[in-house]
Every structure is written in C-alpha cells, then in structure tokens.
Amino acid sequence: MFPPIPNPSVSPDAAKPRFGEKDIMRRSASEVTPPAQRLTEVAKLIDVSKCIGCKACQAACLEWNNLTEEIGFNHGVYENPMDLTPNTFTLMRFTEWENPETENLEWLIRKDGCMHCEDPGCLKACPAPGAIVQYSNGIVDFQHENCIGCGYCIKGCPFNIPRISKVDHTAYKCTLCSDRVAVGQGPACQKACPTQAIVFGTKQEMKDWADFRIKDLKSRGFENAGLYDPQGVGGTHVMYVLHHADQPSIYANLPDNPRISPIVDAWKGVTKYVGLAAMGFAAAAGFLHYVVAGPNRVTAEDEENAEKLTEGKGPAKGPPSAPPPAPPSGPAGHEGRAT
Amino acid sequence: MTAVNLPPEVPADIQPGDAVRPGRPVHVSRYTLAARINHWITAISLVALALSGMALFTPRLFFLTGLFGGGQWTRTLHPWIGVVLFCSFAILFVRFWRANLPARVDVTWLAHANDLLAGREEKMPEVGKYNAGQKGVFWAMSALIIVLIVSGIVMWDQYFYDLTTIPQKRVAILVHAMAAVVIICVWIVHVYAAIWVKGTMGAMTRGEVTGGWAWRHHRKWLRELVSRKPRAPAE
Numbered sequence: 001m002f003p004p005i006p007n008p009s010v011s012p013d014a015a016k017p018r019f020g021e022k023d024i025m026r027r028s029a030s031e032v033t034p035p036a037q038r039l040t041e042v043a044k045l046i047d048v049s050k051c052i053g054c055k056a057c058q059a060a061c062l063e064w065n066n067l068t069e070e071i072g073f074n075h076g077v078y079e080n081p082m083d084l085t086p087n088t089f090t091l092m093r094f095t096e097w098e099n100p101e102t103e104n105l106e107w108l109i110r111k112d113g114c115m116h117c118e119d120p121g122c123l124k125a126c127p128a129p130g131a132i133v134q135y136s137n138g139i140v141d142f143q144h145e146n147c148i149g150c151g152y153c154i155k156g157c158p159f160n161i162p163r164i165s166k167v168d169h170t171a172y173k174c175t176l177c178s179d180r181v182a183v184g185q186g187p188a189c190q191k192a193c194p195t196q197a198i199v200f201g202t203k204q205e206m207k208d209w210a211d212f213r214i215k216d217l218k219s220r221g222f223e224n225a226g227l228y229d230p231q232g233v234g235g236t237h238v239m240y241v242l243h244h245a246d247q248p249s250i251y252a253n254l255p256d257n258p259r260i261s262p263i264v265d266a267w268k269g270v271t272k273y274v275g276l277a278a279m280g281f282a283a284a285a286g287f288l289h290y291v292v293a294g295p296n297r298v299t300a301e302d303e304e305n306a307e308k309l310t311e312g313k314g315p316a317k318g319p320p321s322a323p324p325p326a327p328p329s330g331p332a333g334h335e336g337r338a339t
Numbered sequence: 340m341t342a343v344n345l346p347p348e349v350p351a352d353i354q355p356g357d358a359v360r361p362g363r364p365v366h367v368s369r370y371t372l373a374a375r376i377n378h379w380i381t382a383i384s385l386v387a388l389a390l391s392g393m394a395l396f397t398p399r400l401f402f403l404t405g406l407f408g409g410g411q412w413t414r415t416l417h418p419w420i421g422v423v424l425f426c427s428f429a430i431l432f433v434r435f436w437r438a439n440l441p442a443r444v445d446v447t448w449l450a451h452a453n454d455l456l457a458g459r460e461e462k463m464p465e466v467g468k469y470n471a472g473q474k475g476v477f478w479a480m481s482a483l484i485i486v487l488i489v490s491g492i493v494m495w496d497q498y499f500y501d502l503t504t505i506p507q508k509r510v511a512i513l514v515h516a517m518a519a520v521v522i523i524c525v526w527i528v529h530v531y532a533a534i535w536v537k538g539t540m541g542a543m544t545r546g547e548v549t550g551g552w553a554w555r556h557h558r559k560w561l562r563e564l565v566s567r568k569p570r571a572p573a574e
Binding site for chain 2: 030129148151154160261271278283286289290293294295300304306310311
C-alpha cells in the first residue's frame with residue numbers, strides 16, 4: 001500500500017498556500033520569466049488495474065469543487081454522464097474489451113480527465129492572456145476571470161478535455177485540486193478512492209510506485225503492463241498504469257501517441273508570423289508606392305476630353321485604336337467574354 | 340434611368356443608376372444610394388471583423404478586444420458581425436457580379452499593370468466600369484468570404500459545436516486564420532487603390548465621379564454611358 005497523505009494540520013501556518021503566482025512557469029498568450037527554481041513536480045497516478053468503477057472519485061470531485069451535474073438519462077451503459085461536461089471534470093469510462101489472445105472479456109475502466117501535460121496544448125492555443133497557467137509543479141490551471149470562452153483550448157488539447165460552460169461561457173476542466181495541493185493535500189478524487197487506484201505524490205514517487213505496480217502486474221501475466229506518461233506532450237502529471245500499455249486506445253480511446261496537433265502548431269506558429277508579415281508588407285508596399293509614385297490625379301485634360309465626349313464633339317486626343325465617340329454597339333462597345 | 344428602360348444589348352458593366360450629367364466638369368453617377376449604404380455596411384463589418392479577429396489571432400493585439408467591450412464580448416460579437424458581413428456582401432455580390440465578369444481587355448490590362456503603377460496611365464487599355472484589378476478584388480472578396488463564413492461556422496462552438504469533430508475544427512481554425520490574412524491584404528489593396536487614385540472616394544460617398552475621372556480610368560464605360568445618354572435624364 002502506498003502511504004496515504006496525512007490529514008491536514010490544524011495550525012494556522014498549514015493554510016498558507018505553498019505555491020501561487022510566483023511559481024507560474026507558463027501563462028497563456030503572455031511571456032513570463034519562469035521561476036528560477038522549479039517546485040518539485042507532482043503527479044497523480046491512476047492504476048486502472050485496481051479500479052473497481054465505484055465512481056467515488058467522480059462524486060468527490062463534484063463535492064469538493066461544488067459542482068452539480070444536470071439530472072440526465074440512463075443510456076443503458078455505465079458511463080454517467082456520457083461525456084465530460086463543464087461540471088464533470090472527471091469521468092469513469094467503461095470499455096468491454098475482448099482480449100484476442102485469451103478470448104476473455106476484460107472490463108476496462110479508465111478515469112478520464114485532464115492529464116496536466118508538461119507541454120499543454122490548451123495553453124498553447126489560448127488567445128487570452130492569463131486564462132491558462134502552468135505552475136512549476138506541473139499543474140495546469142484555468143483562470144476563469146481571464147477566460148473569454150472561445151474554445152481554442154478544446155482544439156489545442158490532445159485529450160479532448162476542456163468544456164465550455166453554457167452558463168458563464170468559460171472553459172472548465174480538472175484543476176488537479178490545485179487548491180488542495182497548495183495546502184499539502186492530495187486531490188479530492190485520490191482522497192476518496194477506496195482501492196488506491198488513485199495515488200498522489202511527487203512525480204518521481206509516482207513513477208517509482210508505478211514500477212512496483214507494473215512488476216506486480218507482470219508477475220500476474222500482464223506482460224504488456226506499463227506506465228502511460230506520453231512523451232509526445234513532454235510527459236504528463238496525471239499518469240496511468242495500464243495492464244495493456246502497448247495499446248492505450250482500447251481504454252476508451254486514450255490516445256496512443258498524444259501530441260499537440262501539427263495543425264495547431266502551424267496555426268499558432270508559422271501562420272501567425274507569416275500572416276502578420278504579409279499584412280505589414282501589403283501596408284508598407286502601399287505606403288512606399290504612394291511616396292515614390294505619388295497620387296494618381298485626374299488632369300484638366302481628362303476633364304476636357306470628358307466634356308467634349310459628352311457634348312458629342314469627340315475629344316481632341318483620343319487613342320487611335322478607339323475612334324471617338326465609340327459606337328454604342330460597335331466592336332469597341334462589346335467586350336468578348338473570356339468565360 | 341432604370342434597368343427596365345435599357346435596350347437588351349446594354350453592356351454588362353452598365354448598372355442601374357449609372358448615368359452621365361454633362362457640365363463643367365461632367366458628372367458621372369457611379370453608385371446608387373442603396374449600393375453605397377450596402378457597401379459601407381460591408382466595409383464597417385469587415386473592419387470590425389479584422390480588428391476583433393486579429394485580437395484573437397495574436398496575443399500582441401489582444402488589447403484590441405477593448406474596442407468591443409473585452410474578450411468575452413469580442414468572442415461573442417465576432418461571429419455575428421461575420422453574419423452581417425456575409426449577408427451584406429451577398430447583396431453587394433448580386434449588385435456587382437455582372438459588371439465584374441472577366442473580359443478580354445482584362446488580360447491586356449493586367450499585362451500593363453506595371454505601367455499603371457509607374458504612372459504611365461496612357462498605356463492602359465480602355466476598360467469598362469471595372470478594371471482587372473477591381474475585378475480581382477471583387478472575386479477574391481467573394482471567394483474568401485465564403486471560405487471565412489464556412490470555416491467560421493465550424494468554429495462557432497456556441498451554436499455549432501456538435502456538427503463537427505475536433506480535428507475538423509482544427510483545420511477550420513487554420514483555414515479561417517489564413518483566409519483572414521489574405522482578405523486583410525486584399526482589403527489593403529482595395530483601400531490603397533481608393534486613396535492612390537484621386538477622385539475615387541466620391542464614387543462611394545456622393546455616388547458620383549467627375550467625367551475626367553471616368554475618362555482617365557474607365558473610358559469604355561464612359562463611352563457606353565455617353566452613347567446611351569438620350570435615354571438618361573440630364574438631371
């Protein structure tokens with residue numbers, strides 16, 4: 001058993017947050033100087049092999065975060081609700097999987113929610129300064145007062161996690177209980193888990209604990225057991241122990257190789273610079289042309305020619321190719337249509 | 340004066356309301372009041388869309404959200420302004436598309452585009468109501484606005500989130516950004532042309548230009564108008 005996190009001390013000092021503004025490592029749509037010293041990285045480890053699907057974590061999450069889910073419908077499956085919502089930061093996803101090797105039916109239960117990526121796609125996509133921050137302990141948190149509800153974080157996220165509230169039009173997701181972690185507590189879901197399928201500690205502790213669990217699983221015949229800490233997003237601060245780590249996608253479409261979409265990279269990267277350069281170039285070219293070539297003015301001669309044309313005399317100096325006045329339906333009066 | 344009275348062989352680039360009024364200088368009506376209102380609604384929408392769009396395009400311009408009442412308001416208003424632009428431009432399209440159909444002279448005009456920019460206007464061929472550059476702006480705007488409204492709806496999560504998948508939305512958002520950059524460049528060309536070619540603004544403000552302007556820039560159109568002058572009232 002992983003040693004449980006002790007209950008909080010009642011001394012006034014214990015309520016003092018252990019991390020905050022000064023520990024912000026990344027801030028959406030802003031440039032920040034990362035703190036000189038990084039906090040110890042934290043992580044939540046979800047051992048799907050120990051999960052019994054009781055949903056205590058889901059209930060604890062709602063309770064701690066003071067969320068109320070809408071009363072829904074029974075769809076005849078175990079998921080409830082059917083997907084993450086602005087109120088459901090974490091969701092048990094159930095998969096009935098037939099193992100082709102053993103022909104056994106395996107009931108795969110995965111607690112879905114924010115993975116707290118080391119390289120967060122949501123933060124990269126976010127256009128609102130300070131709406132998403134990443135603390136140096138690895139927690140990625142949404143700051144609702146700065147959120148504009150555009151939903152870019154949804155496009156940036158490789159795990160399909162954030163949801164926009166129809167009530168306040170801001171994005172919601174798991175906070176890794178940053179408020180609890182700040183005072184030395186573990187997340188509410190971890191606290192509520194009756195089987196230690198969810199454990200919380202430093203990232204190194206979690207990796208070590210995962211090693212122990214993986215060895216145990218391997219000894220029980222799950223030879224592909226392993227840790228899910230995807231390097232495509234720089235590793236995550238929510239990790240899974242999977243008994244079939246060679247195929248994460250069987251666990252309700254957990255991405256095999258998550259990474260920030262190259263389209264999102266192109267949009268937030270090269271498009272932005274090339275786009276601003278193109279617009280700047282167009283404006284500069286216009287300005288330069290005006291300075292060099294000067295305005296294109298109508299001359300007195302043009303006005304005289306127009307007057308002569310309207311008075312039916314024909315202008316003094318018409319171009320030889322088009323003898324004035326042009327006949328109304330002559331060859332010069334009708335253009336051939338190219339298309 | 341109206342289209343109903345025009346003979347069937349009226350050139351495509353003569354539009355309702357186009358007329359010559361002799362005098363010194365000659366006045367040429369180029370845009371009706373309705374066309375001008377239509378144009379300016381489109382123009383104001385486009386500028387508002389560019390400002391609010393660029394605010395969300397790059398953090399350096401996020402401060403532009405202040406013009407719209409903050410980030411949340413910018414996010415809410417931008418798509419609705421887009422709807423206004425789309426509808427307004429659709430009407431503009433119906434008004435102008437015939438006069439913007441490609442013609443043979445456009446090829447010659449484009450071949451001499453350098454002469455135009457260098458101020459050698461006398462080398463340019465006689466063109467109708469629109470030259471090839473103006474037609475290019477018109478068709479580029481038309482195509483880009485369709486791309487922008489379609490990609491915009493795909494990323495309009497408040498109402499259309501369920502219609503598309505996230506990978507589709509990612510493509511839409513990239514396409515939207517790129518199309519927006521291009522349309523802003525087209526807009527710069529359009530505005531610059533109006534500033535550079537003196538006497539042009541009057542067409543979209545008072546609705547008319549001088550005969551000299553028409554002679555210099557759209558001589559074929561002027562000739563067509565003069566040749567059917569008896570049908571148009573003088574005042």
